[in-house]
Amino acid sequence: MKELVLTTGDQKLNWAGKHMPVLQVIEERFLREKPFKGIKIAVCIHLEAKTARLCEVLQSGGAEVFLAGSNPLSTQDDVAQAIARRGVAVFAKYGCSEDEYLHFLEELIKAEPNIILDDGGDVIHMIHERYPEYIPQVIGGCEETTTGVIRMKARDKAGHLKFPMISVNDAMSKYLFDNRYGTGQSVWTGIMQTTNLLVAGKTVVVAGYGWCGKGVASKAKGLGADVIVTEIDPLKAIEAVMDGFQVMPMKDACPLGDIHVTVTGCCEVISREHFDLLKEGAILTNAGHFNVEVDFEALEKYAVEKREVRKNVMEYTLPGGKRVFLIAEGRLVNLASGDGHPVEIMDTSFALQALCAEYLVNHKLEAGVYDVTEEIDGEVARLKLHTLGFEIDSLTPKQEAYLKSYIV
CATH class of the missing domain: 3.40.50.1480 (Adenosylhomocysteinase-like)
Structure with missing residues (x-):
């Protein structure tokens, strides 16, 4: 052959x-x-x-x-x-x-x-x-x-x-499929293959509960994590509560989170004010497009020491000796640390x-x-x-007329 x-x-x-x-x-x-x-x-x-x-x-x-x-x-x-x-x-x-x-x-x-x-x-x-x-x-x-x-x-x-x-x-x-199922799976694939750590039993903080955040939170829960959601939108926050997640401000979530995933499309979601609140050994990742959601520049300035401990994993030592870990420079984790x-x-x-x-x-x-x-x-x-091999029904003419009529 x-x-x-x-x-x-x-x-x-x-x-x-x-x-x-x-x-x-x-x-x-x-x-x-x-x-x-x-x-x-x-x-x-x-x-x-x-x-x-x-x-x-x-x-x-x-x-x-x-x-x-x-x-x-x-x-x-x-x-x-x-x-x-x-x-x-x-x-x-x-x-x-x-x-x-x-x-x-x-x-x-x-x-x-x-x-x-x-x-x-x-x-x-x-x-x-x-x-x-x-x-x-x-x-x-x-x-x-x-x-x-x-x-x-x-x-x-x-x-x-x-x-x-x-x-x-x-x-x-x-957004129903790419953002929810695609981001949900690929973010955790990127995190797990980069860190080689277990997700089950850890506390995961997901910043943002849009379609991408829903996918990330759902997959984390499925992997056995306790999930905390942070939000600025009360409607999305109450949806997260109804989906079974804890909801709180970032400042309250920082001391609890083992793994943090930002997925908001905004800047400074985890910023200088949060660094000292983070748990020892906390892992910081971003699933938004630009590396501004975790304030990378502020972390670089604030840390007293840094070193690469695994490929795409940088350890930052903060004043006082606390260590936190940033994956892929805070860039889009599912692509910077995986195949997307x-x-x-x-x-x-x-x-x-x-x-x-x-x-x-x-x-x-x-x-x-x-x-x-x-x-x-x-x-x-x-x-x-x-x-995929699936077929669905179509409306009959009578059903179409019924749906367009105000007479029952």
């Missing part, structure tokens, strides 16, 4: 492709219809196998694709090399400096893209603030994350968004990206923020059910 030898990057990409059946269906149609013929698409998403697979699907539709990583610690060089060999222009490397990261984004913009698929909003920010001369050829873009959507909506509210953006993050089929969301989850999220990019090409939209259409949202869910 002849054994085929593939690079690790090709192995990862092929494995992802086999487990993303919705994208396979979309790819087959794109190959026939070529909706992106003559279109340049810039992709700035965590550069690993699932993202590379999305790029292949966009290529199948006729697009010229340019790819950068949205986080220096989530880029997988072997995957970057594999997708580059398949014709995608890649601007990324693992562990690049801040200057190198910004340079890669500049190269992405200078490719003169017509569509921008962003994750966190850095490309959208840069093209508006530093390279407005490249804006006229942009048809529109899509944003993948809560953090990016917050930035995008703020720019639009200020009247500074110059082209249409689709909020992929807010699609029902995105499960492949099957990203099958639906990246199907949304592909179909929304097609929608932008086929519909001339004014500048502004748009929701994913119900048709696209429903189509992705339908395709996922179909590829």
